Amino acid sequence: MDQEKTGDNQGAGEQRVLVSTESPAINLERDAKGGIVVTRRPKVTLVMLSGGIDSVYTLVKLLRETRDEILVHHVDLINQEDRFRIEGKRCLEIVNYCRETYRDFSFSQSAVDHRGFRFFGYDMVTVGFEAGIVAHSYLMAKGRPVDRWTVGTCTEEGHWEERFKHVEACVAANCFPEAPPSFFLLPMVTKREEMDYLPERLVDICWTCRTPVKTEDGVEECGECKTCELMIDVRQERARALVAEPA
Numbered sequence: 356m357d358q359e360k361t362g363d364n365q366g367a368g369e370q371r372v373l374v375s376t377e378s379p380a381i382n383l384e385r386d387a388k389g390g391i392v393v394t395r396r397p398k399v400t401l402v403m404l405s406g407g408i409d410s411v412y413t414l415v416k417l418l419r420e421t422r423d424e425i426l427v428h429h430v431d432l433i434n435q436e437d438r439f440r441i442e443g444k445r446c447l448e449i450v451n452y453c454r455e456t457y458r459d460f461s462f463s464q465s466a467v468d469h470r471g472f473r474f475f476g477y478d479m480v481t482v483g484f485e486a487g488i489v490a491h492s493y494l495m496a497k498g499r500p501v502d503r504w505t506v507g508t509c510t511e512e513g514h515w516e517e518r519f520k521h522v523e524a525c526v527a528a529n530c531f532p533e534a535p536p537s538f539f540l541l542p543m544v545t546k547r548e549e550m551d552y553l554p555e556r557l558v559d560i561c562w563t564c565r566t567p568v569k570t571e572d573g574v575e576e577c578g579e580c581k582t583c584e585l586m587i588d589v590r591q592e593r594a595r596a597l598v599a600e601p602a
């Protein structure tokens with residue numbers, strides 16, 4: 356039933372790659388006489404949007420290069436880091452930009468509040484739990500399933516397959532007793548390749564710092580967290596390339 360191609364790095368056991376261009380899903384229904392009616396429809400793809408470069412790249416790529424029905428969901432991961440405010444704000448701007456520039460899609464948000472706990476939980480596990488909520492809700496509302504779901508990642512950050520089993524268990528738990536959507540990743544590219552693919556305005560809207568620092572009129576990047584360190588390098592690399600090849 357799944358007509359997509361799997362990538363050649365599947366054997367590495369780390370990454371499942373699905374390249375989707377024309378990607379119809381198939382509906383099987385019974386007609387009044389008990390016969391089976393087969394209809395083709397665009398795949399329903401759920402993108403979990405964090406507001407960072409990776410998930411925005413994933414969203415834009417799917418909006419531009421597939422005919423999938425796209426559902427976008429953002430989880431406010433509320434904890435002492437206070438990152439959720441700026442991330443939520445940027446996600447709304449990203450959604451507005453993408454709707455105006457590419458095409459329409461549905462957008463939803465939920466919140467998980469772990470303030471007051473020393474352990475915030477693993478962001479990705481929470482994201483999986485909420486992906487299951489979105490998928491199950493969609494099935495109840497539309498009578499057809501979400502076919503697949505995805506998150507953003509890049510070569511530098513990779514995909515932790517061992518931990519991801521737990522994430523998929525959370526998706527499945529919230530879809531029970533129905534089957535969960537399958538998980539897929541777009542072919543992984545570097546952070547720089549992602550940024551080069553995106554319009555500059557959209558790159559600027561993305562929020563990448565994990566531990567924002569409060570200022571008088573808002574927040575700014577900490578410049579020290581793992582993502583900030585990577586972003587400093589990539590931004591310098593891109594700036595050097597611009598100097599070398601002026602437009």
Ligand SMILES: [Zn+2]
Binds near residue numbers: 581
């Ligand atoms: Zn930072």
